[in-house]
Amino acid sequence: MVVGTGRYDGGYSFEGELLLIHLDSGDVVSVLQYPREVLGVDWRSETALHLVLAPCDDWENPQAHEQGHAVVVARSDWGAVGQGAIGAEELAAPAQPVVQPDRSAQARRVLADLASSAGRQWSVRRRVWAVEGLEDGRVLAALDGVLAESWLPSGDLQWGVGDEEGGRQLVLASDGTSVWTNAERRSRRKGRRWERSAPRVARIAVATGQVLETLSPGVFTVLVAGGRRAVLRPLDGRRKHPERLMMFNLDGPVNGPEVGRFDLFNHPFAVRRASRPYVLVGTDPDEPHRDKWVTALGPDGTLRRLFPHSWVPAEHHFGGPAVEIGQSLVYAGAVHDGHGLQPGGAYIVRRSLDGSVQWQHRTDHPATALDTDGDAVYVAFNSGALTALDAADGSVRWHAELEVDGAPTTGLSLAVAPQGHLLIGTVDGRILECSPRP
Structure with missing residues (x-):
């Protein structure tokens, strides 16, 4: 069986794989030499495989999201094809407009029918980005489509708070009865424009799932654990001025020290069991991903360098x-x-x-x-x-x-x-x- 995967990475490249699954053994072979998003795949014969591939990237090509490269790859024995055996030369073809049908409804029906035939009910559950255990045995989680949820020691769901994208972090609040969580807001392409809904950072009562307060940072942020205040680090790297930590307490928001622009590859540093907030900060304001230092936020709101990352x-x-x-x-x-x-x-x-x-x-x-x-x-x-x-x-x-x-x-x-x-x-x-x- 052949499976095509892939997606746009949100900023530049279309990435994915072409997987051959050997049904007798369950072995999986990724046969493309370089990552490519596979938009379509079908067998033309026992030896010929028809592929539609997205462009490698959208650099200087605003039409890339509506285009594809159609090729036919032939092998006398597909069972013998090895890892990375299909190179770029075989996949070279002119770009042409393609229609990408949405098969999600069909896939959901198939899965629901399979579950029903087994006497079970099917529902979507995807990536669990954060888990936390509580003293009373309950388990908190944040995942795709769910801002936060609570499971009882019995394994039953106690409560859940939905979200269009889903929660990404859980940081227990200093009051001991609530938890902070944030929701991802990915850009979505509508026509030739990119749109993104408003960020969401919320504090939720652990006992009931009630949303106690919602912060409005204006941009998507990551939660920084440690200390009694809610500390947020902005992720909006498009701004020209230096980014600052945001600190929220009962008196409202307070501007924290400068930490530079956030880079998804370089600056994640979620510290569990933190006695105080820690962040990675670069020494070059123009290239904050370079020469990063582990820094600690003091009670007076100042940053202190500890050591190079x-x-x-x-x-x-x-x-x-x-x-x-x-x-x-x-x-x-x-x-x-x-x-x-x-x-x-x-x-x-x-x-x-x-x-x-x-x-x-x-x-x-x-x-x-x-x-x-x-x-x-x-x-x-x-x-x-x-x-x-x-x-x-x-x-x-x-x-x-x-x-x-x-x-x-x-x-x-x-x-x-x-x-x-x-x-x-x-x-x-x-x-x-x-x-x-x-």
């Missing part, structure tokens, strides 16, 4: 998830390389607040989330792996591949619950409860 002067490190342990930070990231992520190019590192490296763990796959119980650091990777590292020296205690009923999945979010077990939010909408030991 990259401990290797010649390497540029992308940002990633983090957790505070005592007088140190454990954080994950990846090393930039012009040819893409290299073997061993992703890492988890523990550093004292003076910048000294206590240990580092190199890996081939970037981390999506991490947390600690003080004894071990648990890390979820975009490969679907889950690893426990010794918090003292970084050695691997155990390593596992995430599976549910034999089917692989990938963790996007992870939290150590107060009861000691692991909570994992997955790319396919599940919330898993796992033992901290293999």
